[in-house]
Structures are given as C-alpha cells and as structure tokens.
Amino acid sequence: xxxxxxxxxxxxxxxxxxxxxxxxxxxxxxxxxxxxxxxxxxxxxxxxxxxxxxxxxxxxxxxxxxxxxxxxxxxxxxxxxxxxxxxxxxxxxxxxxxxxxxxxxxxxxxxxxxxxxxxxxxxxxxxxxxxxxx
Amino acid sequence: xxxxxxxxxxxxxxxxxxxxxxxxxxxxxxxxxxxxxxxxxxxxxxxxxxxxxxxxxxxxxxxxxxxxxxxxxxxxxxxxxxxxxxxxxxxxxxxxxxxxxxxxxxxxxxxxxxxxxxxxxxxxxxxxxxxxxx
Amino acid sequence: xxxxxxxxxxxxxxxxxxxxxxxxxxxxxxxxxxxxxxxxxxxxxxxxxxxxxxxxxxxxxxxxxxxxxxxxxxxxxxxxxxxxxxxxxxxxxxxxxxxxxxxxxxxxxxxxxxxxxxxxxxxxxxxxxxxxxx
Numbered sequence: 001x002x003x004x005x006x007x008x009x010x011x012x013x014x015x016x017x018x019x020x021x022x023x024x025x026x027x028x029x030x031x032x033x034x035x036x037x038x039x040x041x042x043x044x045x046x047x048x049x050x051x052x053x054x055x056x057x058x059x060x061x062x063x064x065x066x067x068x069x070x071x072x073x074x075x076x077x078x079x080x081x082x083x084x085x086x087x088x089x090x091x092x093x094x095x096x097x098x099x100x101x102x103x104x105x106x107x108x109x110x111x112x113x114x115x116x117x118x119x120x121x122x123x124x125x126x127x128x129x130x131x132x133x134x
Numbered sequence: 135x136x137x138x139x140x141x142x143x144x145x146x147x148x149x150x151x152x153x154x155x156x157x158x159x160x161x162x163x164x165x166x167x168x169x170x171x172x173x174x175x176x177x178x179x180x181x182x183x184x185x186x187x188x189x190x191x192x193x194x195x196x197x198x199x200x201x202x203x204x205x206x207x208x209x210x211x212x213x214x215x216x217x218x219x220x221x222x223x224x225x226x227x228x229x230x231x232x233x234x235x236x237x238x239x240x241x242x243x244x245x246x247x248x249x250x251x252x253x254x255x256x257x258x259x260x261x262x263x264x265x266x267x268x
Numbered sequence: 269x270x271x272x273x274x275x276x277x278x279x280x281x282x283x284x285x286x287x288x289x290x291x292x293x294x295x296x297x298x299x300x301x302x303x304x305x306x307x308x309x310x311x312x313x314x315x316x317x318x319x320x321x322x323x324x325x326x327x328x329x330x331x332x333x334x335x336x337x338x339x340x341x342x343x344x345x346x347x348x349x350x351x352x353x354x355x356x357x358x359x360x361x362x363x364x365x366x367x368x369x370x371x372x373x374x375x376x377x378x379x380x381x382x383x384x385x386x387x388x389x390x391x392x393x394x395x396x397x398x399x400x401x402x
Contacts (some may be wrong), residue, residue, distance in 0.1 A: 035234070036181075043305065060283060174319075
C-alpha cells in the first residue's frame with residue numbers, strides 16, 4: 001500500500017536537516033547585529049547563509065534522484081544513500097560556519113550520494129525505455 | 135483514478151502565488167532603477183527579492199509535506215492546510231514589501247500550516263513503518 | 269509498470285542542465301579571483317550566479333507542472349515540452365554569461381514551455397474536479 005515509506009521518512013528527515021540550517025541564520029544575525037533584508041556584511045553570517053542556500057540548490061537534484069532511484073531500483077538502497085546525504089550535509093554546514101575550506105569533506109560525501117542516486121536512476125530509466133519502450 | 139486532484143490544484147495555485155511574487159521584483163527594480171544582475175542597493179527592492187526567495191526556500195518543505203500528508207492521511211485536509219499556506223504567504227509578501235517587521239504575521243501562518251503537514255506526515259510514516267514494516 | 273519514464277528521463281536531463289550551470293560558477297570565480305562566500309564584485313560572476321539561481325527559482329514551477337501535465341494529459345507531450353524547456357535554459361545561461369540582455373530569447377522559450385505545462389495541467393485538474401468530483 002505504501003511501497004516508499006522509507007524514502008518518505010528520509011525525505012522528511014532531509015527537509016528537517018535543511019530547516020535546521022535555516023534556523024542558524026537568525027542566530028548568526030544576532031551575533032553580528034545585521035538584520036533582514038541585508039544578506040552581507042559579516043563573514044560568518046555569509047557562510048551560514050551560503051551553507052543554507054547551497055543545500056537549497058542541491059535539494060531538487062537530491063530529492064528527485066532519490067525518489068526516481070526508489071521507484072526504478074530499490075526503496076531500501078535509495079533511503080540508505082539518502083541517510084548518507086544527510087550526514088554529509090550536517091558535516092558541511094557545521095564545517096562551513098567555521099571556515100570556508102572546512103565545508104569540503106561534507107560536500108564531497110553528499111555529492112557522491114547524489115551522483116549515485118542520479119546516475120543510477122538515469123541508467124535504469126534509459127534501459128527501461130530502450131527495452132520495454134515508453 | 136486521480137485521488138489527489140485537490141492537492142494538485144492547491145499545488146499549482148501555490149506555485150502561481152510564488153510566481154506572482156517574482157513578478158513584483160521587476161516592478162520594484164523599475165521604481166528604484168537597479169537592474170539585473172544587481173540584487174542590492176535599495177531597501178524596498180531587497181525586501182521584495184527576499185520575500186520571493188524566502189518563499190522559494192520554503193517551497194520544498196511545504197510541497198513535499200503537503201503531498202506526503204495527502205498520501206498518508208487525507209487529500210482534503212492537506213489541500214485545506216495548503217490553502218492556509220497560500221493566504222499566509224500573500225500576507226507575508228505584501229507586508230514585507232512595506233516594512234520588514236510586517237512580514238511576521240503571514241510568516242507565522244504559513245509556518246504553522248507547514249509544521250502541521252510535515253509532522254503529521256512524519257508521525258504517520260513512522261507509525262506505518264513500525265506497525266506494517268517497510 | 270513505469271508509465272512516466274519519458275518524463276522521468278527529461279526530469280533528470282533538466283537537473284543535469286541545471287547542475288552544469290552551477291559548475292560554471294567556480295570557473296567564473298577563478299577568472300575574477302572572488303571566492304566563497306562572496307557572491308558579488310564582478311559583473312560576469314554575478315551574471316553566471318544569477319543564471320544558475322534563476323533556473324533554481326523556476327525548477328519547482330517547471331518540474332511540478334511537467335509531472336502534473338504528464339499525469340493528467342500525456343507523458344509524451346509533457347516530455348516534449350520539457351525538452352523545449354531544456355533548450356531554452358541552455359540558450360538563457362550561455363546568453364546571460366555574455367551580457368544581461370542576451371538572456372531574453374532563451375528565457376522566453378522556457379517561460380512559454382512552463383506556461384503551457386502549468387495552465388494545461390491546471391485546466392484539466394479543474395475539469396476533473398468539476399465533472400468527476402474530488
């Protein structure tokens with residue numbers, strides 16, 4: 001009845017991780033005293049905003065790829081790779097707030113998880129279209 | 135055959151509300167004479183851009199939560215909460231363009247609607263996984 | 269078994285097009301020597317960032333409309349309009365990096381494709397709700 005509950009769970013946990021990043025922005029604003037709509041003026045605030053926005057940039061790549069992977073391959077494997085993505089994103093946000101180069105290990109982890117999901121789904125979809133037809 | 139037509143309708147109305155916010159940006163640009171790619175330089179333009187972008191930030195949280203709520207609970211209740219979200223977002227954008235603190239009531243309305251959708255879906259998904267299994 | 273494989277394929281190709289735009293940002297940064305988290309300071313860098321972000325702004329409008337069009341009308345027509353969107357977006361990004369007014373033809377192409385998908389889906393959903401009920 002609900003064949004994708006694991007991926008649905010990981011989706012909401014990923015969105016909560018993303019939401020947690022957005023809550024770090026007002027805390028960084030309080031620390032440096034720069035208020036909306038200003039988005040610049042303090043390096044730590046700018047890094048905190050960029051960590052949040054870079055995650056927003058990747059959300060469509062990640063979420064769509066994870067769901068297509070779950071539909072065309074396996075719910076369990078997709079959810080596992082999604083959990084790896086979440087861990088990578090947490091490392092990324094915590095590292096980026098400290099210093100720009102410290103965002104790189106976490107970024108790499110989430111990028112690899114996304115690439116496996118995206119190209120895994122893409123390969124299977126091309127194969128389905130080539131063998132079974134549209 | 136189409137069990138989620140109400141949520142599909144509210145989804146497109148929410149996207150049109152979001153699109154309407156984006157059309158306010160060129161109008162604010164004309165008023166102050168600041169052109170792309172510049173994103174700063176006039177407080178009203180910056181507030182209009184931020185209203186649009188904050189809505190973009192919340193779209194994945196809102197749309198994904200509404201659809202999972204519709205699938206795991208009720209299409210009708212999800213669509214109703216989605217309509218509340220749209221009203222909150224319109225109040226937010228109109229208020230924010232006037233003055234930064236005037237964005238708060240609308241923001242609160244859409245945040246509560248999103249939270250009910252997200253945690254409602256999350257609770258049911260955890261329950262399904264615990265009782266029925268993956 | 270997989271009734272929307274064509275739209276799934278176009279979805280991943282659109283996301284790869286979007287990802288390709290994001291890879292142009294570090295190249296533009298190298299050219300002008302401006303590093304994260306800074307987002308301003310060189311017109312070509314700013315235009316490259318804006319091309320990427322404008323595509324992010326339109327992704328929810330485009331992807332959701334294409335899928336609802338595929339579900340309520342036709343997978344093949346939705347995928348064809350999606351391919352038009354991708355062509356428009358490539359013209360847009362290449363043009364915008366050169367000069368701000370050169371982004372306009374590509375922008376128009378992708379906007380028309382999105383509008384047909386969105387209002388096509390919206391019309392059919394309203395018709396389904398009016399004749400068959402929720």
